[in-house]
């Protein structure tokens with residue numbers, strides 16, 4: 001019976017080890033990593049000695065991207081993009097009683113933009129044949145852009161405008177993004193968004209891209225040293241992070 005305590009000890013050690021393994025596994029989940037990054041513990045998952053052969057889309061594909069979307073790396077020949085950009089194109093048909101429409105969203109992301117990482121979008125809406133574009137949204141911004149004239153009709157609330165929600169903050173080394181389509185309304189002086197609105201929560205928000213990325217190595221490898229230095233100056237305003245944690249855009 002004298003061997004029992006060491007055995008117990010070994011057993012508990014094993015249990016403790018497997019618990020640590022489980023935690024590690026959880027932290028390695030790219031989706032969780034993206035969300036954790038958004039909530040503040042960004043730097044933990046960033047390893048600057050990344051595989052330099054991975055393109056923007058290789059990295060975006062393995063983080064959060066909607067199955068309604070495809071990613072392609074920008075190139076010299078296309079007019080609306082440069083080689084140091086990537087394009088995410090998405091489409092979804094919302095066949096719902098409260099919102100029956102098809103929305104297409106094209107996102108052009110320029111992580112290495114010298115004025116700070118930036119994004120442009122183009123939204124296409126089917127029912128009204130609308131084609132609407134916003135460009136030059138820079139890191140540090142968190143904005144809901146109403147899609148003109150497009151709304152859901154929710155019983156008890158009425159018309160709720162449909163927005164393109166764009167959050168982008170950080171720099172090419174640690175760029176956090178969350179982009180999609182959402183709908184928010186003021187109800188009794190409080191801003192409520194789709195996920196808290198019965199009937200609408202089943203279809204919106206439609207997040208198309210979310211995550212924290214490290215693109216700095218691509219920017220550096222493809223620019224002069226001065227340009228790379230300028231890129232790094234598009235830094236992270238931490239007030240934004242705090243604001244964003246309470247903001248409408250941060251809801252899941």
Ligand SMILES: *[C@@H]1O[C@H](CO)[C@@H](O)[C@H](O)[C@H]1NC(C)=O
Pocket residue numbers: 047048049050
């Ligand atoms: C970063 O990744 C490389 C290889 O992928 C690894 O050798 C290195 O130890 C990592 N560094 C840190 C700080 O995690």
Ligand SMILES: *[C@@H]1O[C@H](CO)[C@@H](O)[C@H](O)[C@H]1NC(C)=O
Pocket residue numbers: 051052053054058
């Ligand atoms: C880097 O990524 C490429 C393509 O994804 C892969 O073929 C290659 O093996 C990777 N290299 C390392 C060292 O991980």
Ligand SMILES: *[C@@H]1O[C@H](CO)[C@@H](O)[C@H](O)[C@H]1NC(C)=O
Pocket residue numbers: 074075076077078
């Ligand atoms: C450049 O992008 C366009 C799409 O915008 C694509 O048709 C073309 O094949 C691309 N060229 C290269 C060399 O990848």
Ligand SMILES: *[C@@H]1O[C@H](CO)[C@@H](O)[C@H](O)[C@H]1NC(C)=O
Pocket residue numbers: 095096097100
């Ligand atoms: C949505 O609209 C299409 C025609 O535009 C119609 O056929 C379909 O029944 C509608 N769906 C709902 C849920 O209202």
Ligand SMILES: *[C@@H]1O[C@H](CO)[C@@H](O)[C@H](O)[C@H]1NC(C)=O
Pocket residue numbers: 083084085218221222
């Ligand atoms: C960056 O430069 C490297 C080597 O100069 C090249 O292989 C790679 O395709 C470039 N990446 C982009 C996005 O242009």
Ligand SMILES: *[C@H]1O[C@H](CO)[C@@H](O)[C@H](O)[C@H]1NC(C)=O
Pocket residue numbers: 057058061070071072073
């Ligand atoms: C993601 O990146 C490109 C662009 O969509 C695509 O060709 C590829 O199949 C996707 N998946 C990857 C790289 O795993």
